[in-house]
Amino acid sequence: xxxxxxxxxxxxxxxxxxxxxxxxxxxxxxxxxxxxxxxxxxxxxxxxxxxxxxxxxxxxxxxxxxxxxxxxxxxxxxxxxxxxxxxxxxxxxxxxxxxxxxxxxxxxxxxxxxxxxxxxxxxxxxxxxxxxxxxxxxxxxxxxxxxxxxxxxxxxxxxxxxxxxxxxxxxxxxxxxxxxxxxxxxxxxxxxxxxxxxxxxxxxxxxxxxxxxxxxxxxxxxxxxxxxxxxxxxxxxxxxxxxxxxxxxxxxxxxxxxxxxxxxxxxxxxxxxxxxxxxxxxxxxxxxxxxxxxxxxxxxxxxxxxxxxxxxxxxxxxxxxxxxxxxxxxxxxxxxxxxxxxxxxxxxxxxxxxxxxxxxxxxxxxxxxxxxxxxxxxxxxxxxxxxxxxxxxxxxxxx
Amino acid sequence: xxxxxxxxxxxxxxxxxxxxxxxxxxxxxxxxxxxxxxxxxxxxxxxxxxxxxxxxxxxxxxxxxxxxxxxxxxxxxxxxxx
Numbered sequence: 001x002x003x004x005x006x007x008x009x010x011x012x013x014x015x016x017x018x019x020x021x022x023x024x025x026x027x028x029x030x031x032x033x034x035x036x037x038x039x040x041x042x043x044x045x046x047x048x049x050x051x052x053x054x055x056x057x058x059x060x061x062x063x064x065x066x067x068x069x070x071x072x073x074x075x076x077x078x079x080x081x082x083x084x085x086x087x088x089x090x091x092x093x094x095x096x097x098x099x100x101x102x103x104x105x106x107x108x109x110x111x112x113x114x115x116x117x118x119x120x121x122x123x124x125x126x127x128x129x130x131x132x133x134x135x136x137x138x139x140x141x142x143x144x145x146x147x148x149x150x151x152x153x154x155x156x157x158x159x160x161x162x163x164x165x166x167x168x169x170x171x172x173x174x175x176x177x178x179x180x181x182x183x184x185x186x187x188x189x190x191x192x193x194x195x196x197x198x199x200x201x202x203x204x205x206x207x208x209x210x211x212x213x214x215x216x217x218x219x220x221x222x223x224x225x226x227x228x229x230x231x232x233x234x235x236x237x238x239x240x241x242x243x244x245x246x247x248x249x250x251x252x253x254x255x256x257x258x259x260x261x262x263x264x265x266x267x268x269x270x271x272x273x274x275x276x277x278x279x280x281x282x283x284x285x286x287x288x289x290x291x292x293x294x295x296x297x298x299x300x301x302x303x304x305x306x307x308x309x310x311x312x313x314x315x316x317x318x319x320x321x322x323x324x325x326x327x328x329x330x331x332x333x334x335x336x337x338x339x340x341x342x343x344x345x346x347x348x349x350x351x352x353x354x355x356x357x358x359x360x361x362x363x364x365x366x367x368x369x370x371x372x373x374x375x376x377x378x379x380x381x382x383x384x385x386x387x388x389x390x391x392x393x394x395x396x397x398x399x
Numbered sequence: 400x401x402x403x404x405x406x407x408x409x410x411x412x413x414x415x416x417x418x419x420x421x422x423x424x425x426x427x428x429x430x431x432x433x434x435x436x437x438x439x440x441x442x443x444x445x446x447x448x449x450x451x452x453x454x455x456x457x458x459x460x461x462x463x464x465x466x467x468x469x470x471x472x473x474x475x476x477x478x479x480x481x
Binding site: 127132139142143148149150151153159162163166167169170355356360361 | 437438439440442445446449450453454455456457458459480481
């Protein structure tokens with residue numbers, strides 16, 4: 001039974017050679033949205049996806065505490081079997097209002113939202129056309145369903161159109177799936193071009209705004225808002241575990257028929273509903289996000305500071321400035337793991353991403369920046385990278 | 400539409416950049432075990448094959464494709480149905 005896991009176990013053992021196993025990091029104590037103790041050392045958290053830095057906001061903590069005291073620690077069951085809490089319904093209405101649409105469904109995680117929706121939206125006679133760099137939850141949701149699954153080249157409208165043409169010739173109904181900001185490289189979908197193609201071929205469009213909600217758009221609604229195409233997007237999926245500083249996921253739609261989908265999604269039906277404190281936190285942070293123009297401004301200022309600092313050191317970075325800033329390294333896994341470990345020793349915790357989790361045949365030291373990072377913290381992050389490149393540990397490069 | 404043999408020859412050309420062992424490019428060679436392609440490489444290869452043959456290969460078909468010959472047969476079946 002366990003023999004098939006030996007390859008994974010060996011890979012993990014190799015990663016742990018000469019020091020800390022990268023998948024076993026323990027955060028011993030949190031000090032703030034951007035600072036924690038790891039290995040007994042005060043450490044800057046530079047890979048949290050906590051874009052607006054709201055996890056310690058007094059209004060969120062107060063809302064969570066109140067919900068905990070009045071509604072208990074958990075719901076202990078699914079909404080369809082055990083009932084909806086009024087707060088679940090209120091959050092769905094607030095999300096629908098925020099996006100200006102008719103329908104919203106809340107899920108227990110963002111992963112589950114994609115899993116549930118993609119397992120049923122496109123049926124056995126339909127197709128899903130997804131960007132090749134879509135998140136694992138999108139692939140997994142497709143795998144759970146019966147639709148034909150075809151990929152198009154990342155951010156390549158010409159590649160998408162070829163595949164739309166082939167499906168249209170067969171009269172297949174198609175759901176296009178793309179993301180706002182891609183989680184690994186920080187780049188954005190060419191959404192206007194994709195919307196044009198969606199309209200030309202009569203397809204449906206779903207966009208996952210997990211990393212762009214709260215980050216893009218005048219009101220923080222994401223890439224669809226920024227690109228001015230919200231009326232042409234059929235389904236927006238998002239998460240509460242990034243800008244909203246909680247846990248959970250959602251889908252909103254301009255189609256009232258979304259409500260008919262609710263009772264068809266097994267990952268929704270057979271999962272315990274979000275806890276009262278998670279819902280209360282999300283309702284509080286959604287208000288802060290909506291009124292969060294200053295937070296977004298600070299976030300982008302911080303993103304520019306980190307990107308510029310790392311670029312000046314000659315590191316190969318993601319293609320655009322974004323709150324997701326990956327340092328792209330062609331060195332061997334062991335060298336990159338050692339680099340990651342030395343950053344941690346210097347008090348900076350970033351995400352270590354190795355193939356196949358990275359989008360190509362390279363490793364990433366993925367940084368994500370927060371509005372809550374101070375300028376001094378960002379300078380410390382850059383200095384940590386600088387100290388290692390100055391040692392010739394990894395050859396920094398230009399271009 | 401290309402014959403099975405022509406499809407194989409075209410596939411060998413697409414596969415060349417993916418392997419150092421050109422002698423392994425035969426119909427019965429397993430893409431993963433024979434050519435040592437990682438899951439990431441398989442996904443990249445799939446897009447190259449789709450562009451070269453002007454056909455969409457659904458991910459649902461992947462469990463049926465183990466060898467280069469399986470891939471050639473799958474491409475033919477998809478072209479027949481288009």
